[in-house]
Amino acid sequence: MFQAxxxxxxxxxxxxxxxxxxxxxxxxxxxxxxxxxxxxHLQVLExxxxxxxxxxxRVRSCQVDPAGLRAAEQWLHERRTAWERWLDRLAEVLDEEGTT
Amino acid sequence: MFQAxxxxxxxxxxxxxxxxxxxxxxxxxxxxxxxxxxxxHLQVLExxxxxxxxxxxRVRSCQVDPAGLRAAEQWLHERRTAWERWLDRLAEVLDEEGTT
DNA sequence: CTCATCGTTAAGCACACACTTGAGTATTCA
DNA sequence: TGAATACTCAAGTGTGTGCTTAACGATGAG
Structure with missing residues (x-):
């Protein structure tokens, strides 16, 4: 998919x-x-x-499949938010240490 | 980027x-x-x-750069929503024709 | 100082990938 | 029916990519 x-x-x-x-x-x-x-290329995309x-x-008509795009988008979104959550947790821990 | x-x-x-x-x-x-x-691989990602x-x-520590992920995410998001808007316009036109 | 650890770099190899050419198939049109 | 259109498929080619090995540099431990 990202390959494509x-x-x-x-x-x-x-x-x-x-x-x-x-x-x-x-x-x-x-x-x-x-x-x-x-x-x-179209074969790969399909x-x-x-x-x-x-x-x-004799004509082949092509259009985007939004589900495919959404799948890739979601993969990126999950990774990004996972990492941002990690940063948030880190900030929390640092705050606690600062106030201790 | 998608290459990576x-x-x-x-x-x-x-x-x-x-x-x-x-x-x-x-x-x-x-x-x-x-x-x-x-x-x-890390060189490519960086x-x-x-x-x-x-x-x-002598140790190299690595972490995700969320900006990079966000950029790819956005590309996909723009494409997907552009296509969905197109579908919406099509639906509108079909409705108009149906009611005409 | 010595030696192990952690990473870096270069060279080379095998496979995958994008692209072309050329021949072939199916559909439309005059 | 014959010719043009719109692909489709197979084979071949050159380049790029991922990986390994091997030699090297730089840092930390004893």
């Missing part, structure tokens, strides 16, 4: 898709890479639940 | 550090890899602002 977001091209694709759904060709058009490469795609006729 | 979080070992290090600061040796102890490898370290004597 590690690549700047894939983050760009996610970014583009948050501004509305798009087809594979539309996603590939502004990029300096092959359409095949874009398809591979495999880890960041993007959902659906094929209608 | 892409590696499971590095996510493990962050996870460990959220439970309190630790030295390089302490971080390396439970891991099946060399101390040198851990040092390299370079992108996820971890802060300080050398006291």
């Amino acid at each position: 977001l590690a690549d700047p091209t894939r983050r760009g694709l996610v970014d583009r898709l948050t501004r509305g759904p798009a087809t594979v060709s539309e996603l590939a058009a502004p990029l300096p890479i092959t359409l095949a490469a874009v398809v591979q 495999a880890c639940g960041l993007v959902r795609t659906e094929k209608v006729g | 979080l892409a590696d499971p070992t590095r996510r493990g290090l962050v996870d460990r550090l959220t439970r309190g600061p630790a030295t390089v040796s302490e971080l390396a102890a439970p891991l099946p890899i060399t101390l040198a490898a851990v040092v390299q 370079a992108c602002g996820l971890v802060r370290t300080e050398k006291v004597g």
Whole structure:
């Protein structure tokens, strides 16, 4: 999941898709890479639940899956708040020692 | 930054550090890899602002930098909410069409 | 001073990853 | 039906990444 977001091209694709759904060709058009490469990136994004795609006729339309983003967001949030709680506890202990 | 979080070992290090600061040796102890490898991971984490370290004597102590985690968290949050706003606008338009 | 401890650095290796090319499939349109 | 469109798939290539080993530097203990 973070593996998927590690690549700047894939983050760009996610970014583009948050501004509305798009087809594979539309996603590939502004990029300096092959359409095949874009398809591979989309496979990675879909495999880890960041993007959902659906094929209608010969066109595949793609959109963001907010659940995926939320999962990554939550991981970071948990770690960050856990550490901030640790700092708070530390402050408490220091206060006690100061007043003792 | 997401690049740094892409590696499971590095996510493990962050996870460990959220439970309190630790030295390089302490971080390396439970891991099946060399101390040198851990040092390299820490360099990556520090370079992108996820971890802060300080050398006291011959011991280096490491702790999480919450600002780094918050930055990544925010990127995801912005993308997710942007997409959810898009969905809301879509719902509005559909409602209007339905009532027209 | 000597020696163990804790970390640092460099070199090298194996594998993974992003990308391309080229050929192929399925769908739409004239 | 024939041609164009919109992907899809497989194979190959070059670069990056994670890891190890090995040699080294710096600090603290006896």
